[in-house]
Amino acid sequence: MLTGTRGSNACFQIQDAARTPGNVARDSRRPIASPNPVSTTERAASPEDDALEDTMFSIFSDETEPPAEWRKVVIGLAAITFGVVAQSIDGPSGLQSVAPLFYVAGMLPAAGTNGGNRLSASAVLCAMLAFASISLRSFADGVELLAAWGTIVISACLISAHQRVGVRLETAAAELEHQARRFKQTFDLSPVALLEQDFTEIVEHLHAIKASGVVDLAKYARDNPSFGPECARRISTRAVNQAAVEMLGAASPNELLGGLHRFIPEDASLFIEALQALMDGRERYEGLARLRGPRGDVSTAYVAIRFPIKRGGVARVIVGMIDVTERQRMLSELREAQAALTAAKRFSEMGALSATITHELSQPIAGMMMNAQTSLRWLREKGDIRSAVDSLERVLRDARRARDILEFTRSRLSGDTGTQADDVDVESLVKEVAQIMQDELRAANVRLEVSMEHGSGEISGPRVELQQVLVNLVSNALQALRDADAARRRIQLKTSSDGRGAITFTVADCGPGIPESVADRLFAPLFTTRPDGMGMGLSIAKNAVERRGGRIRAYNLLDGAVFEFTLPALGASHELVSQEAAS
Ligand SMILES: Nc1ncnc2c1ncn2[C@@H]1O[C@H](COP(=O)(O)OP(=O)(O)OP(=O)(O)O)[C@@H](O)[C@H]1O
Ligand SMILES: [Mg+2]
Known part of the structure; x- marks a missing residue:
């Protein structure tokens, strides 16, 4: 059966519910090594846990255990002894008012054995003994006998009803235990890195900050550089799974437990974003986060957090993380490649443009050269100024065309195609x-x-x-x-x-x-x-x-x-x- 417990060391441990019943697991306040080698869930010992209560906590803690076999035998014998004593008092002594107490006392240890059948057997035994003594004592008085039998029958019915309730409780407890085991397995074996964190302090802290009139945490963090680390210190990691250990490059889960401040890199802007979501009363936060592992490697992770709904009491949250460091690196490489490609494209466009200009200008330049030579020839060889002027006019025409081509090209380059x-x-x-x-x-x-x-x-x-x-x-x-x-x-x-x-x-x-x-x-x-x-x-x-x-x-x-x-x-x-x- 799983119940809540308060104890210095019993804080939120995910215990292996399938362990062997017995003395070994009797004291839930003592850390219990999980027999499951895959399990990496660890307990973080912390004095402040004394004040903690929550549902999950109660699911994962297991205090009350079925008694050992020898104890059941002792309790059974005690029940029978009480019954016999009660009968002997009830029958010959006449101390009838004390007898029921002994019967009850006889049944109580039986009930404590946690077994419905033992309780029934004990009740039947007590009823038979009581019946025998009442019959002996009150045989002559029919009304008293009837009343006594009636009392016995009603008691037997009540005991039977109690037994049925007990059976239902046991079934519910077994189901709860089954679910807790499944949750534990899911937590441990999940390929998604999972951290179980205590947000109790940070929730209170942010509430106080908000009450003091702070709205924009990013700005507040810029003005108060210690704000980020302080907040991280108020978040305590209580359990981690193997995927989280691997993701952050830790040697063991223990390295990751405790205050989060050791894992927040200097640039805490993404962490502050998550805090802002929490302060704003949002139910969840999803986004990127950067975490520095125990070896100093900074990973980028996509995190999903569902924040605790109420203030006060325990505020435990499960933080899911998917490592996107490699993806981010590839994205940044892709961006660099795209930038290089754009530059290369630009160069190739410039190459094409140069080829175009070269091609388009070569014709008027060739024309200019030809007409300039012709003009010179007219002047030098024949002194024909009129023909020379004609040729020079053609030179001018080609020069204008070359200028127009250049102007048109320039306007196209600047994206101004309409002006021409x-x-x-x-x-x-x-x-x-x-x-x-x-x-x-x-x-x-x-x-x-x-x-x-x-x-x-x-x-x-x-x-x-x-x-x-x-x-x-x-x-x-x-x-x-x-x-x-x-x-x-x-x-x-x-x-x-x-x-x-x-x-x-x-x-x-x-x-x-x-x-x-x-x-x-x-x-x-x-x-x-x-x-x-x-x-x-x-x-x-x-x-x-x-x-x-x-x-x-x-x-x-x-x-x-x-x-x-x-x-x-x-x-x-x-x-x-x-x-x-x-x-
Ligand atoms: N009138 C034509 N008759 C036959 N082939 C032609 C004709 N016009 C173009 N071509 C073919 O098309 C090709 C490409 O012409 P294009 O004008 O693009 O380049 P080009 O004339 O070779 O060089 P330029 O860049 O100096 O103009 C030519 O090399 C030629 O093979
Ligand atoms: Mg051509």
Whole structure:
């Protein structure tokens, strides 16, 4: 049977309920080594336990034990002796008023044997003896005999009822014992680190702190550096399981028992958070905690605490902890890796940007150099100032374009893409591109045939970017015609409208066409088949077109390659272009 006990050493020990009954376990005030080798639950001896009471405590403590066999025999003999003495007094002596006392005295030790059957046997014996003496003494008086028998029967009924209650009590006690054993096993064998702690003092302490007007414990702890350790000292660990021992790297459970202050690291902020929850009257706290084990290793644990509900009396809590040190380390490594990845991505973006700038500026710079040389030649060799001025104007035009490209790039880098959105007239755009490419076309002896089927229209976008798309496609066509016959040295630049708001630009050449083997990689950055190519022209064009809600594609005709992109006309919806491109 499990009952509560108060004793200097009996504080909250989880005893092995399955131990052998007998003298060894008789004194629950003495520490009892558990026969279960897995059990690591330990008792913490503490004088203040004298004042403690609680339910759990009573479950785990076991004071009253069934008597030993020899004691039962002695008690049985004593009961019979009392019965015989009672009968002898009751019968011949006439001291009838004393007799019941002896009967009762005879039954009491029997009841003390804690066995229902012995009590019954004793009662029956006493009843028989009483019956015999009453019958002998009062045979003549029928009424008195009847009353005496009635008394005996009623007493027997009461004794029987008492016995049934006793049996029920025993059953309940056995069930309680079973549950306590199960709880103990669960506590000991749980893979979750469990600490059983006494919060009695800290509850009182926080109550006093709150009553003094403190609301924010984190601030209070900053102003009073000793607050954290003081509070930790007021929490006493009474029992721990094996998982807790392993988690905190202790040599034995004993190392973890007692004041918690030894295990709170210098940065007690997480501990203060838990205290705040307790002070605020929250029922539970779940969160991270940091604990320093006896060897000085600091572990990070996810803790779950259900706080004691009432103030006063014993405030015992079970603290569950899952070691997340490794997980936290991995998380921090992951964060570092992510930061490194972001940096690497940034570097790669910068690399791509450098490639873009290099690609886009190389064309106007080449133009500037060519026109500057031409201008010099006009001046030096022929003294033709007018032609020199024309060439210099082209240098200026290319310089402006280079500046526009740089400005556009800078605004994109700063995320300011809106400032450069122009309403671009398609006709003027095509003419500008023809002018930009004029020198290169002439040098390569290639003819650019421009046709605009839809008349003039407008598209939205940074002019310089749209120019660049067309310049890249025409440059590629020029490259493709490098080895072409004179008759085939022509490029068609055509614009058309579908009448529903989509404007299509087509650049077709009479070169060798796109090899099938590279068709699916054409628009990938850095893909090139040219020894002096960067592989950026088509990738830049694709990005620019798609950023403006358009689509670009490439295919071969009998005569050569065709590159075609479609953009929404000013005011038209982007979906139109998507449908157009898909069809
Ligand atoms: N008109 C074309 N005819 C045939 N193949 C082409 C044509 N235009 C592009 N290509 C192919 O697509 C590849 C990629 O073109 P892209 O413009 O992206 O790079 P590139 O011209 O090689 O180099 P750069 O970065 O200097 O423009 C080319 O190397 C070429 O193989
Ligand atoms: Mg190119």
